[in-house]
Amino acid sequence: MKSFNNKVAAITGAGSGIGQALAIALAKQGCNLALSDVNENGLANTVTLLQAYPVKVTRQVVDVAKREEMASWAKSVVDQHQQVNLIFNNAGVAIGSTAKGVSYEDLEWLIGINFWGVVYGTKEFLPYLKQSGDGHIINISSMFGxxxxxxxxxxxxxxxxxxxxxxxxxxxxxxxxxxxxxTCVHPGGIRTNIAKAARINNSVTSLGMDPAKSQDAFDKILRTPAEEAAALILKAVQKNSRRLLIGANAKAVDILQRLMPQGYQKIFATATALQARFLK
Structure with missing residues (x-):
């Protein structure tokens, strides 16, 4: 896909962050948009920002963790736009917790959005993408992937x-x-609301960490603007790239894993312990 002009892109998590930035970047290139988010106010704000561009924009409040809602939305997108060429499975949430301390409820909540939301978005939109003859699926992973x-x-x-x-x-x-x-996208340190909205429980204190200070420290490493991330993602689609690393953090982590597939774990464990002491 070399051009987005007159194409139709569906974006989950379009109410803020990378999703919102993608919507604006695509609108600037003449791409029609079908936007979804669980946050109705955020979604409305994105639509307002798009009023300056001569493209068709539809929106729907969708919980990506619910298959029936994703199926309904995919059908609605095609009914309203007559086709769909791109699905950006972008919606995501975060939890800070030890493996022992995370509750089953929180784990199911996160997996429902971060993984099943991607699966539902892929499977429900794929038949329509194939019908278009010029389709692309963009799934947002992380440097934590x-x-x-x-x-x-x-x-x-x-x-x-x-x-x-x-x-x-x-x-x-x-x-x-x-x-x-x-395309699988691995962002690292993107300036979005994911850190501020993350659920962090007290189990991290067993590792010597302060929940509030740890959250603030993580937020400070989010340096890459969402607009920059969106631009890189769209270039990766045009290049038909299978994998995209965004930011110095993601690239450094990728190199470390390649050089030390086992040893990196000791490095991260030591770094986490030192950071916990420093933040006290």
Whole structure:
């Protein structure tokens, strides 16, 4: 897909962050938009920001963790736009907790959004993308889908799963040769609201960490603007890239994992312990 002009893109999590930035970047290139988010106010704000562009914009409040809502939305997108060419499975949430301390309820909540939301978005939109003959699936993983970190077992599990799912999907689409591709995106340190909205429980104190201070410290490493991330994602689609690393953090983590597939775990454990002491 070399041009987004007159295409139709569906975006989950479009009420803020990367989702909102993608919507604006695509509108500037003449792409029509179908937007969803669980936050109605955020979604309305994005639509307001798009009024300056001569493209068709539809919106729907959708919980990506509910398959029936995703199926209904996908059908609605095609009914309203007559086609769909791109699905950006972007919606995501975070939890800070030890593996022992995370509740089943929180784990199911996170996996429902971060992984099942990607699965539902992919499977419900894929038939329509194939009908277009020029389709692309963009699934947002994370640098946490490359390596594991203390307090991130739930988030790691979801993002590792997105990576595996998308890479297998991409190979299948290559074999089928039906005009649809898939890209797995690994952002690192993008300036969004995900850190502020993350659920952090007191189990992290068993690792010597202060929940509030740890959340603030994580928020400070989010340096890459969402607009920059969106631009890189769209370039990756145009290049038909299978994998995209965004930001110095993601690239450094990828190199470390390649050089030290086991040893990086000791480095991260030591760094986490030192950070906990420093933040006290």
């Amino acid at each position: 490359l390596t594991a970190q203390p307090t991130q077992s739930a988030y790691n599990a979801s993002k590792f799963a997105v990576r595996g799912f998308t890479e297998a999907l991409g190979q299948e689409l290559d074999i089928e040769k039906l005009g649809v591709s898939a």
